[in-house]
Amino acid sequence: MKKxxxxxxxxxxxxxxxxxxxxxxxxxxxxxxKPADQLFSTYFSFSPTLDGYRTVLGDSEGIPFVRFxxxxxxxxxxxxxxxxxxxxxxxxxxxxxxxxxxxNLMFTLLSFRFAPELTVIIPLFVLxxxxxxxxxxxxxxxxxxxxxxxxxxxxxxxxxxDLTPELEQAALLDGYTRKQAFFxxxxxxxxxxxxxxxxxxxxxxxxxxxxxxxLTSNEAQTVTVGALSFLGGDRPKYNLTAAxxxxxxxxPLLLALTIQRYLVRGLSFGAVKx
Amino acid sequence: xxxxxxxDLRKTYRARGRPGVDxxxxxxxxxxxxxxxxxxxxxxxxxxxxxxxxxxxxxxTGGDILVGGASVVERPAQRRNIGVAFENYALYPPLSxxxxxxxxxxxxxxxxxxxxxxxxxxxxxxxGLTDLLDxxxxxxxxxxxxxxxxxxxxxxxPDVLLLDEPLSHLDAAQRDTTRRELKxxxxxxxxxxxxxxxxxxxxxxxxxxxxxxxxxxxxxxxxPYEIYDSPANVFVADFVGEPAITLLPGIADRxxxxxxxxxxxxxxxxxxxxxxxxxVGIRPEDVRLTAEDGLPAxxxxxxxxxxxxxxxxxxxxxxxxxxxxxxxxxxxxHDERVRVxxxxxxxxxxxxxxxEALR
Numbered sequence: 001m002k003k004x005x006x007x008x009x010x011x012x013x014x015x016x017x018x019x020x021x022x023x024x025x026x027x028x029x030x031x032x033x034k035p036a037d038q039l040f041s042t043y044f045s046f047s048p049t050l051d052g053y054r055t056v057l058g059d060s061e062g063i064p065f066v067r068f069x070x071x072x073x074x075x076x077x078x079x080x081x082x083x084x085x086x087x088x089x090x091x092x093x094x095x096x097x098x099x100x101x102x103x104n105l106m107f108t109l110l111s112f113r114f115a116p117e118l119t120v121i122i123p124l125f126v127l128x129x130x131x132x133x134x135x136x137x138x139x140x141x142x143x144x145x146x147x148x149x150x151x152x153x154x155x156x157x158x159x160x161x162d163l164t165p166e167l168e169q170a171a172l173l174d175g176y177t178r179k180q181a182f183f184x185x186x187x188x189x190x191x192x193x194x195x196x197x198x199x200x201x202x203x204x205x206x207x208x209x210x211x212x213x214x215l216t217s218n219e220a221q222t223v224t225v226g227a228l229s230f231l232g233g234d235r236p237k238y239n240l241t242a243a244x245x246x247x248x249x250x251x252p253l254l255l256a257l258t259i260q261r262y263l264v265r266g267l268s269f270g271a272v273k274x
Numbered sequence: 275x276x277x278x279x280x281x282d283l284r285k286t287y288r289a290r291g292r293p294g295v296d297x298x299x300x301x302x303x304x305x306x307x308x309x310x311x312x313x314x315x316x317x318x319x320x321x322x323x324x325x326x327x328x329x330x331x332x333x334x335t336g337g338d339i340l341v342g343g344a345s346v347v348e349r350p351a352q353r354r355n356i357g358v359a360f361e362n363y364a365l366y367p368p369l370s371x372x373x374x375x376x377x378x379x380x381x382x383x384x385x386x387x388x389x390x391x392x393x394x395x396x397x398x399x400x401x402g403l404t405d406l407l408d409x410x411x412x413x414x415x416x417x418x419x420x421x422x423x424x425x426x427x428x429x430x431x432p433d434v435l436l437l438d439e440p441l442s443h444l445d446a447a448q449r450d451t452t453r454r455e456l457k458x459x460x461x462x463x464x465x466x467x468x469x470x471x472x473x474x475x476x477x478x479x480x481x482x483x484x485x486x487x488x489x490x491x492x493x494x495x496x497x498p499y500e501i502y503d504s505p506a507n508v509f510v511a512d513f514v515g516e517p518a519i520t521l522l523p524g525i526a527d528r529x530x531x532x533x534x535x536x537x538x539x540x541x542x543x544x545x546x547x548x549x550x551x552x553x554v555g556i557r558p559e560d561v562r563l564t565a566e567d568g569l570p571a572x573x574x575x576x577x578x579x580x581x582x583x584x585x586x587x588x589x590x591x592x593x594x595x596x597x598x599x600x601x602x603x604x605x606x607x608h609d610e611r612v613r614v615x616x617x618x619x620x621x622x623x624x625x626x627x628x629x630e631a632l633r
Binding site for chain 2 (some may be wrong): 169170
């Protein structure tokens with residue numbers, strides 16, 4: 001009896017939590033479907049329309065949302081690719097060799113993740129202005145390394161550390177070079193890890209708000225900042241902002257669904273062995 | 275095929291702010307062509323470090339390694355042509371057995387496809403893997419994995435073959451068959467081979483000669499019989515032999531005996547200065563129960579093990595117990611009084627201070 005009461009209580013608590021957690025998303029969906037003139041006059045009963053989405057995707061209102069969307073794709077993919085190119089060898093090296101200061105180096109890299117972006121954003125803004133990196137793809141890809149590189153290096157490091165070094169040593173004895181041992185032996189074995197960590201890094205890069213807010217203005221602006229443009233002007237257009245925000249959720253969501261299998265393993269940071 | 279020689283080989287591990295650790299201290303070893311040498315010792319004795327230095331996976335602190343008379347110590351692992359069968363097999367999981375074997379051949383490149391296939395088939399037949407060529411490593415038993423690992427080391431026709439604890443992960447039945455296979459294949463192909471192991475049974479049954487190692491130093495080098503019959507010191511005597519030798523401290527007497535206690539004396543195989551402190555070693559199989567003369571003892575425990583029994587006896591006034599191998603039909607009760615005799619010719623005597631055998 002006591003157990004059943006506890007069960008009900010738990011169920012009730014869960015339901016309440018789900019309502020609490022999902023309500024903002026539901027509210028966004030509702031908002032995005034409202035016609036402009038019913039925005040402030042209705043709650044749940046209104047005449048739903050896809051006009052908001054049409055406006056957002058049709059680049060009307062003078063806001064190039066599609067370009068923002070493409071910008072987000074370009075800088076996020078670019079940041080992940082660059083981080084993989086630099087980070088995979090770094091992760092491998094740090095997993096296999098200890099050298100003077102290697103742990104300090106790794107810790108410094110990690111500190112990029114827990115230091116608030118705001119601590120560096122003002123000097124970065126000045127630097128970017130002077131270097132001509134302000135509002136460029138290169139500038140965004142570069143600054144996003146602060147987000148994606150530590151993630152990729154640290155997670156991939158544990159994947160490489162899980163591989164027994166004898167596999168590469170056997171390859172060396174067979175006559176492969178160190179480079180070949182890395183590319184032909186170690187790298188193919190951590191493919192699931194690469195898939196998972198790339199997705200994670202992509203999501204973090206995509207969701208980043210502070211860097212594009214300060215370091216872009218128009219040409220390289222991303223959706224996270226771009227979606228807010230609809231709030232400017234004489235009247236804030238909440239329905240358009242909601243539609244833009246929901247559209248911008250689509251790519252990470254699709255990616256996450258496609259490689260969900262790897263994601264779980266990736267999130268466990270290589271701690272789960274197959 | 276090829277001789278292997280180690281000259282004054284040394285390895286010191288250095289860590290900042292701490293004194294260096296000497297893992298291998300001046301190893302001299304020469305293997306005849308086609309010889310199988312067992313490097314036997316407890317964990318941490320430097321045997322694996324030695325193997326890794328020969329393979330080129332560990333830099334050498336000092337000394338030289340000669341393969342076929344030529345120094346290879348400056349060459350990287352890729353250019354030494356040494357085959358290693360790793361303890362954990364190190365098979366490449368995504369590849370089939372055949373691809374694993376071919377992987378090693380492809381490194382040096384420019385081998386015709388047909389050539390590779392032919393060699394893979396050839397070695398698979400030798401090692402008994404023909405039926406498993408399409409299998410993945412994950413689906414193989416430990417014994418099969420060990421054979422693939424061995425085949426991969428052999429397919430390149432290495433000058434020297436190194437086996438790292440080849441039988442340690444096998445169960446008892448697989449160990450027996452794999453051991454026989456290993457011996458046959460090594461003799462067939464005639465590779466100069468070093469076998470690293472902590473398991474004396476593995477070394478005694480496979481090796482032509484055994485080097486017993488401790489603390490980075492070779493304690494004794496010899497055939498399995500030499501190691502077993504005349505151990506060079508207390509460590510070798512104690513490490514080799516199952517059940518282990520009984521080591522009893524005593525003092526040499528005037529008439530070629532060692533006094534172990536007030537009443538117990540044991541005849542020594544060699545003359546020893548009277549009054550010298552010694553350790554007498556008696557292997558369990560060299561003691562027998564007698565009816566009449568012999569040392570009086572009390573049975574502490576008796577384990578009948580079908581093909582023989584192991585008795586633990588307390589000699590009067592002697593602190594350490596004597597272990598005796600008994601005949602299968604012998605039954606002993608707890609606290610029973612018995613008499614034992616040890617054959618003087620098979621008794622070992624060591625200096626108590628240095629542990630060296632007295633001869």
